[in-house]
Amino acid sequence: MPKIEQLSRRTPKVSVDELLAGLHPSPRFGEVSFASYRPDPAQPSQAAAVKALQHFAAAVDRPKPKGLKKLFGGAKPESRAGIYLDGGFGVGKTHLLASLWHAVDGPKAFGTFVEYTNLVGALSFRKTVEALSSYRLVCIDEFELDDPGDTVLMSRLMRELADAGVKLAATSNTLPGSLGDGRFAAVDFQREIQVLADQFDVIRVDGEDYRHRGLPAxxxxxxxxxxxxxxxxxxxxxxxADEFSDLVNHLEGVHPSRYRQFLDGVDAVAWHNVHTISEQAVALRFVVLADRLYDKDVPIIASGVPFDQLFTPEMMSGGYMKKYFRAVSRLTALAREGQAGEAAA
Structure with a gap:
């Protein structure tokens, strides 16, 4: 028999140290490396990205010049403060970013754009800067530009970390199947974060979305x-196992920065009577939960509406559409795993 619990009864307490300790690649990317990344021969930019990241990793690990070497320039020129992977959805950018994290000595952090904004919300901006300023590398996966306030917040955080000597690496967030209109492009990144733009090397990663190559419905x-x-x-x-409405209501009282710990020890989830979410704030919280479920590869079984009806048509075509498309894609993959026995890609 399975052991049945309810997420709607969980209220995790998480310390600052636990929050920081949680900033590492998910189990899905827990053992990846540059060697395990398989560049597509038809997409030379993928192999070029591997070489660029290996060079960047070496620069992060290179001791800073001291004494006469620093004064007279005896050391190799410093690389730029950051590297930014720009490309389509599902071309392996997270694999590459996690490989960079694994290749570099610590202290270091790896999290999504949303996890860092949630960290600031949980700790305050100044405490977050103080906590991360001693790190050698901070990796930011799925950098998003759909919320101006969060973009300004993250740009300020990255600027202060760069000024403290922290190396930065980021990937873009892109719509499934979209390599043209609506894609998060490098020019957007440079326009929105002008102060940082000249400190970043922008690396293009082209390719086909591997998550959408003949997958079943x-x-x-x-x-x-x-x-x-x-x-x-x-x-x-x-x-x-939760009544979906109970879970959705409960999430309002659990800070998104705690969602990793919220799911500790859970092997699968079962949702009764899934319904369409109509409130934006509720939907955005649920997107974060979907990301953490996907990170931990937690299979889903569910009744109610299918996941492509989880968000309203207005949400799926509005300013946060990238988040909602990603959530639907990931929840669908986990449902295939839970209900059809197929591994989530």
Whole structure:
């Protein structure tokens, strides 16, 4: 029998040290390396990106010049403060960024754009700067420009970290299947963060979205009767089974910076009566939960509406559409894993 718990009853308490300790690649990218990245021979920019990141990693690990070497320039020229991977959705940018993190000695941090903004919300801006200024490398995955306030916040954080000598690496966030209109482009990054633009090397990573190469359609939602029956497929595991409305309401009282710990020990989730989320603030919180579930590769079984109806049509075509498309893609992959036994790509 599975052990049934409820996320809607969890209220994790997380210390500052625990929050910082959580800034590392997810289990999905826990052991990746430059060697395990397979560049597409038809896309030479992928192999070029590997070489650029290896060079950047060496620069991060290179001791800073001291004494006469610093005075007379005996050391090799310093690389730029940051490196930015620009490219389509699903071309391996997170794999490359995690490989960079693994290749560099610590202290170092790896998190998504949202995780860093949530960290600032949990600690305050000044305490976040103080905590990260001693790091050698800070990696920011899925840099987003859809919220002007968060963009200004992150640009200020990155500027202060760069001034403190921290090396920075970032990837873009891009719509599934979109390599043209609507894509987060390097010119947007440079326009929005003008102070930092000349400190970053922009590396283009071209390629086909591997997550959308002939994948089967998402499974149909289960009936509530079948959902209860399928719980037995997780014999000996911990399943968080919740009424969807209870979970959505509960998330309002759990800071998104704690969502990693919120899911500790959970092997699968079961959601009863999934419904369309109509409030923007609620939807954005749920996007963060979807990201953390995907990071931990937690399979999902669910009844109610299919995940492509989780957000309203207005949300799927509005200013935060990139977040919602990503969430639907990831939740669908986890549902295929939970309901059809297919590994989430």
């Amino acid at each position: 998402a499974p149909e939602p289960l009936s509530n009767h079948d959902l209860k029956r399928r719980l037995h497929d997780f014999d000996g595991k911990v399943v968080a």
